[in-house]
Amino acid sequence: xxxxxxxxxxxxxxxxxxxxxxxxxxxxxxxxxxxxxxxxxxxxxxxxxxxxxxxxxxxxxxxxxxxxxxxxxxxxxxxxxxxxxxxxxxxxxxxxxxxxxxxxxxxxxxxxxxxxx
Amino acid sequence: xxxxxxxxxxxxxxxxxxxxxxxxxxxxxxxxxxxxxxxxxxxxxxxxxxxxxxxxxxxxxxxxxxxxxxxxxxxxxxxxxxxxxxxxxxxxxxxxxxxxxxxxxxxxxxxxx
Numbered sequence: 001x002x003x004x005x006x007x008x009x010x011x012x013x014x015x016x017x018x019x020x021x022x023x024x025x026x027x028x029x030x031x032x033x034x035x036x037x038x039x040x041x042x043x044x045x046x047x048x049x050x051x052x053x054x055x056x057x058x059x060x061x062x063x064x065x066x067x068x069x070x071x072x073x074x075x076x077x078x079x080x081x082x083x084x085x086x087x088x089x090x091x092x093x094x095x096x097x098x099x100x101x102x103x104x105x106x107x108x109x110x111x112x113x114x115x116x117x
Numbered sequence: 118x119x120x121x122x123x124x125x126x127x128x129x130x131x132x133x134x135x136x137x138x139x140x141x142x143x144x145x146x147x148x149x150x151x152x153x154x155x156x157x158x159x160x161x162x163x164x165x166x167x168x169x170x171x172x173x174x175x176x177x178x179x180x181x182x183x184x185x186x187x188x189x190x191x192x193x194x195x196x197x198x199x200x201x202x203x204x205x206x207x208x209x210x211x212x213x214x215x216x217x218x219x220x221x222x223x224x225x226x227x228x229x230x
Contacts, residue, residue: 004160033218042121042206042220043161056217091161106218108153108161 002026004109006092012115018080021112025073025094031055032069033106034077035091043091049075082116089113119144119211123221126204130197130228138192138224140181140207148209150174150183150190151218155204164192164205197228 005024013019025032031050035043046065047057051072060067064083069075079086089111095104124139142148152164152174165174170185179194190207207221 031216035218040222042208042222043218044220045217048217093161105163105166107163110160 004092004094004107006090006109006112008112009110010113010115012117013082014117015084016081018078019082019114020076020078021090021092021114023075023077023092023109025075025092026107028096029094029107030072030097031095031104032075033093033095034067034075035093037089037091037111039088046077079114082114084116087114087116119148119209119219121207121209121219121221123205123207123224125222125224127225127227130226132199132228132230133196134228136192136194136197136201136226138205138207138226140190140192140221142188142190142207142209144188144209144211144219146211148211150181151208151210152179152181152190152192153206153208153220155206155223157203161206197226199228199230202226202228 007022033048034046036046037043046060047067048055049069052069067077091111092109093106095106120143122141149168151166153161154164155161165176167174167183170183173182181190181192204223204225206223208218
């Protein structure tokens with residue numbers, strides 16, 4: 001079974017530029033998550049989709065970050081304009097469903113490492 | 118809010134030593150608890166999980182028991198190998214109207230021959 005795919009793996013941009021990340025979840029997985037992992041910290045949820053609807057985007061900085069999941073499969077996360085503090089690894093994860101208490105296993109992609117100069 | 122506290126690293130052990138990584142949590146409702154592992158250059162992988170009190174999760178020789186009375190989920194392994202060198206993350210999903218994983222900061226383990 002193919003895992004969660006992400007691209008690009010690495011990206012270097014200057015502040016105020018824009019950048020987009022792509023994620024392809026495991027086939028058949030209804031739930032998709034985007035996390036931000038700053039060096040030395042655990043991942044922090046940015047946004048969660050169930051099919052193509054948003055379940056939770058309470059921690060997404062909506063003035064600069066946006067995400068979409070058209071057709072309930074692939075997803076893109078965009079930052080515009082980028083700031084120095086956005087330097088992090090952006091992780092995409094998917095799960096079969098939410099589960100009745102959110103206990104469904106989340107499967108993570110390899111991440112995109114972003115450096116903002 | 119929800120939070121997870123892990124012991125600070127890095128932890129360095131000799132091969133075949135006993136491993137404990139402490140994890141305590143604060144959560145509303147009845148959380149599910151997880152340990153994820155991140156090997157060098159790879160993505161996060163689920164190591165084990167427990168979804169209710171007194172459950173024991175186990176995988177690859179690692180174990181953790183969900184202790185509601187002490188709000189803990191400590192990770193243990195009886196004999197570590199060099200291949201266990203990685204960063205270990207404790208995490209929870211509270212399930213109380215929120216399905217997001219809340220992670221600890223991670224504990225880096227290095228096992229030396």
